[in-house]
Amino acid sequence: MTAAAEGEIAYRKARPGSKPLLQSETARGLALVSPPLLYALVLLVVPILVVIAHSFWTQNYLTIDRTFTLEQYRIALTEPIYRDLLLRSLFISFSVSVLTVALAYPIAYYISFRGGRYKSLWLFLITIPFWTSYLLRVMSWKVILGYNGVLNSGLLGLGIIDEPSTALLYNSSAVIITLTHAWAAFAILPIFVSLEKVDRTLIEAATDLGDGPIRSFLRVTLPLSMPGVISALLIVMIPTVGDYVTPKLVGGKDGVMISNAIQAQFGKALNWPLGAALSVTTMVVVTAMAAASVLLLKLAARRAR
Amino acid sequence: MKRLLERWLPAYAILYVIFLYLPVLLLPVFSINASAVPKFPLTGYTLKWYEELPRTQALLDAAWNSLVVGVASAMLATVLGICAARAITRYRFPGRGTAHGLIMAPLVLPEIIVAVSMLLVLLRLGLSLSLFTVVLGHILICIPYSVSVLTAAFEGFDASLEEASADLGETAWGTFRRVTLPMVAPAIISSLLVSFTISLDDFIIAFFLGGTDATLPIYIWGQLRFAAKLPSVLALGTLLLVGSFALLTIAEILRRRAERRTQAPGVSLA
Numbered sequence: 001m002t003a004a005a006e007g008e009i010a011y012r013k014a015r016p017g018s019k020p021l022l023q024s025e026t027a028r029g030l031a032l033v034s035p036p037l038l039y040a041l042v043l044l045v046v047p048i049l050v051v052i053a054h055s056f057w058t059q060n061y062l063t064i065d066r067t068f069t070l071e072q073y074r075i076a077l078t079e080p081i082y083r084d085l086l087l088r089s090l091f092i093s094f095s096v097s098v099l100t101v102a103l104a105y106p107i108a109y110y111i112s113f114r115g116g117r118y119k120s121l122w123l124f125l126i127t128i129p130f131w132t133s134y135l136l137r138v139m140s141w142k143v144i145l146g147y148n149g150v151l152n153s154g155l156l157g158l159g160i161i162d163e164p165s166t167a168l169l170y171n172s173s174a175v176i177i178t179l180t181h182a183w184a185a186f187a188i189l190p191i192f193v194s195l196e197k198v199d200r201t202l203i204e205a206a207t208d209l210g211d212g213p214i215r216s217f218l219r220v221t222l223p224l225s226m227p228g229v230i231s232a233l234l235i236v237m238i239p240t241v242g243d244y245v246t247p248k249l250v251g252g253k254d255g256v257m258i259s260n261a262i263q264a265q266f267g268k269a270l271n272w273p274l275g276a277a278l279s280v281t282t283m284v285v286v287t288a289m290a291a292a293s294v295l296l297l298k299l300a301a302r303r304a305r
Numbered sequence: 306m307k308r309l310l311e312r313w314l315p316a317y318a319i320l321y322v323i324f325l326y327l328p329v330l331l332l333p334v335f336s337i338n339a340s341a342v343p344k345f346p347l348t349g350y351t352l353k354w355y356e357e358l359p360r361t362q363a364l365l366d367a368a369w370n371s372l373v374v375g376v377a378s379a380m381l382a383t384v385l386g387i388c389a390a391r392a393i394t395r396y397r398f399p400g401r402g403t404a405h406g407l408i409m410a411p412l413v414l415p416e417i418i419v420a421v422s423m424l425l426v427l428l429r430l431g432l433s434l435s436l437f438t439v440v441l442g443h444i445l446i447c448i449p450y451s452v453s454v455l456t457a458a459f460e461g462f463d464a465s466l467e468e469a470s471a472d473l474g475e476t477a478w479g480t481f482r483r484v485t486l487p488m489v490a491p492a493i494i495s496s497l498l499v500s501f502t503i504s505l506d507d508f509i510i511a512f513f514l515g516g517t518d519a520t521l522p523i524y525i526w527g528q529l530r531f532a533a534k535l536p537s538v539l540a541l542g543t544l545l546l547v548g549s550f551a552l553l554t555i556a557e558i559l560r561r562r563a564e565r566r567t568q569a570p571g572v573s574l575a
Binding site: 026028033035036037039040041044045047048050051107109110111114120122124125126127128129131132133134136137139140143144148149157181184234235239240241243244249259266272275276279282283 | 315317324325326329331335342344385386388389391392393396398399401404408410411412413415416417418419421423425426429441444445448452502509513522526529535538545546550553557561
């Protein structure tokens with residue numbers, strides 16, 4: 001104790017010169033935020049800038065030609081294979097995000113408005129499956145949807161179908177189902193948080209003024225929870241466009257997505273500039289789609305009122 | 306209408322939870338099923354798939370790698386997370402919003418983009434891929450979760466306690482160590498556990514940045530190619546499931562204790 005106290009006094013005495021600087025709010029905040037910020041800059045921002053740079057170059061076997069060219073983007077946007085993969089990825093991530101949000105809204109509403117004292121238990125219950133191995137959850141869906149899978153053998157056993165269906169696995173719908181399951185928690189939490197902030201007295205007021213439950217929901221609850229719906233939509237839409245594991249395991253030939261092509265360019269095909277251009281294109285296009293969806297949603301919410 | 310809602314909403318909630326849990330619960334069911342093919346009807350009870358696990362050297366190596374990577378990533382991400390959460394909740398400085406956004410960015414970026422960008426830089430720098438590069442990537446994707454858990458704790462923190470400590474002659478560091486830190490300790494442990502779980506579960510970063518060093522998800526990915534290996538993978542998956550469940554329950558209990566201690570109502574991702 002005494003040694004520590006003495007150490008502190010010595011420390012304090014030795015420091016007066018630096019004190020004014022450290023006492024400034026701004027300087028302290030900046031000093032504190034700089035380690036994580038530098039980390040993000042060095043390992044995220046710089047690498048993304050490097051990827052963008054590469055997307056304007058070309059590669060001949062192992063040498064990179066640094067002459068500026070838009071050739072990679074021409075390939076990424078006009079070659080049928082990449083164009084189809086990109087469109088399919090956009091379609092899948094759009095469907096998944098809309099479906100996830102639509103399925104998540106009632107449950108978030110239920111927890112927020114009817115959860116009572118079990119609210120945190122419900123939330124815990126819903127987040128648990130999300131924390132189990134992603135790979136294994138996708139694997140599980142393969143087991144469920146497969147030719148000899150759980151769904152087929154169950155339906156056969158019940159006599160609903162005569163022979164196993166092959167339509168369940170290895171297509172875009174299998175990818176959509178799996179991703180909708182995988183991202184559920186990401187949609188529920190933001191919607192729940194925004195529903196919690198809805199002032200309950202406003203709903204009472206709407207009811208007192210003669211609005212039925214549907215009208216008061218459409219005119220009070222839904223518009224007020226829109227921020228949560230929007231962040232849920234974005235938090236599902238943007239990451240799912242680049243999902244790699246799900247299309248690889250349950251997508252088959254008809255469910256391949258753009259990430260599988262990106263991986264190939266950085267792996268076997270060894271064409272970094274093309275891989276970079278595909279990555280940049282994906283990011284830009286998905287951002288545009290997300291922005292358009294948000295705009296549309298806001299317009300729709302205004303119309304509903 | 307109102308009646309209908311009252312009746313159907315709970316039913317929907319229960320169905321939804323079943324939808325969430327069904328795929329997860331199939332793992333333990335088929336991991337103790339005698340048949341090597343996972344389908345109904347079940348053929349009998351066995352533990353042979355579990356008995357195989359400790360005899361597989363590649364699996365033990367992968368588990369050890371995952372443990373090392375997980376512990377290193379969780380500790381470093383939490384240290385950086387503490388800095389970020391503290392700076393954002395306690396101080397006002399120019400560029401605070403931008404800094405926050407940048408630090409949280411990995412949460413809303415496709416993970417493959419994060420992985421590929423880092424891979425490109427590492428390869429261009431001529432660095433060899435190893436567990437170390439996996440840790441670098443995992444820290445990056447764990448920080449946002451760590452920050453969101455810790456921000457909740459720091460926000461609910463009563464600043465007058467720190468002022469009191471400063472008034473009584475404690476230095477800034479002393480106040481932080483002896484007042485702030487003990488108050489947010491449960492959130493810190495929660496952040497460590499959540500980060501560890503994310504690292505343990507991550508496939509994409511380990512796949513791109515791991516080189517020849519395999520973590521558990523990479524080992525599992527390799528096994529998925531062989532249909533005959535499926536039951537052992539399911540057994541391994543069940544063990545991981547139980548492990549993550551235990552860790553997250555502890556994290557949740559600690560988070561709630563922290564919440565009560567700092568009196569901050571709110572929700573975190575954990």
